[in-house]
Amino acid sequence: MFGWFGSKKTPESTVTPLVRKDSWYQRLKNSLSQTKGALLGPFVRLLGYKDTLTSEHLLELKKNLIRADIGPQLTxxxxxxxxxxxxxxxINKLKDxxxxxxxxxxxxxxxxIKVIMMVGVNGAGKTTTTAKLANLYRDLxxxxxxxxxxxxxxxxxxxxxxxxxNLNFFSSETTDPAAVVFQGMAHALSVGNNISFIDTSGRLHNNKNLIQELVKIKRVLLKQISSADLRVLLVLDGSQGQNMIEQAKTFQQELGLDGLVITKIDGSSKAGAIFEIMRSYKLPVYFIGCGESVDDIDHFDSKEFIDALFGDE
Ligand SMILES: Nc1nc2c(ncn2[C@@H]2O[C@H](COP(=O)(O)OP(=O)(O)O)[C@@H](O)[C@H]2O)c(=O)[nH]1
Ligand SMILES: [Mg+2]
Structure with a gap:
């Protein structure tokens, strides 16, 4: 099982902009339909065009925002x-x-970016996202x-x-993850892989010793590449709602994060929580995952995301 496979050929290291798939916006809309349903409950459709919102409307809206896990403060x-x-x-005011x-x-x-390291709790979607991203960046x-x-x-x-x-792959018999990463990066640098994606094991965000292992991996990486080339991304299961906030807090404090990946926004009505995380921790969302297939991922575009969430009609 251990070893590596893949291409030794080094293509030109020009970074080509990724081609947006036409169907992505539609998929995003479909994936967010449950959160949208929670957010814009039936009362919104019943509102007269020019009605000023009454206290009953505001109460309904409040319930909706809580249901979509926007969080008490932001609500x-x-x-x-x-x-x-x-x-x-x-709606325009909410969107803005x-x-x-x-x-x-x-x-x-x-x-x-030369290296993307995925971190997060078990089951968040790290391994799946690592593979999806390598496929998204396959030209590199x-x-x-x-x-x-x-x-x-x-x-x-x-x-x-x-x-x-058909993606290049590296693993090692070493059980120390930092050593695997060191060897993997040495391999990438010698072979000429223009970008590497590192899958790590799931940590409970409250297990400090395990998080220290991630700190060690990061330290080892920074001996091989500069910090400008590295992104440490916290993978968050979008269906976890407000629980994501606590995870972001610990990983940010203990490890230092560059950004977030939100997975599983399909099948969840709690995607609203990501706004509070972006605001509280000043962490940008890099990617959004919306399914189990290899191409169910794309860059996060806030305008597109919010349009998909509220409807762009
Ligand atoms: N519906 C859905 N499932 C996902 C998504 N991303 C990952 N999964 C599933 O979530 C489960 C855990 O994913 P995995 O990548 O193994 O998580 P890890 O423990 O963080 O590495 C797997 O069954 C994946 O297929 C997503 O965006 N949408
Ligand atoms: Mg995994």
């Missing part, structure tokens, strides 16, 4: 914002405010590094994706 803020607002203005809280990486900064001759040494099954899971989608 309060949004309700305050739309008081005395005609109904036809309400959420847009003002949203953070996404600067496209220029994206071009520097990416390398997958299997550093979840706790479970042989995790290495096999990543290897399976690599074989299926």
């Amino acid at each position: 309060k803020e949004l309700i305050h914002l739309v008081q005395n607002t005609p109904a036809n203005d309400m 405010h959420l847009l003002s809280l949203s953070l996404q990486p600067n496209p220029e900064a994206l071009k520097n 001759n990416p390398l997958l590094i299997a550093a979840d040494t706790y479970r042989a099954a995790a290495i096999e899971q990543l290897q399976h994706w690599a074989k299926k989608y």
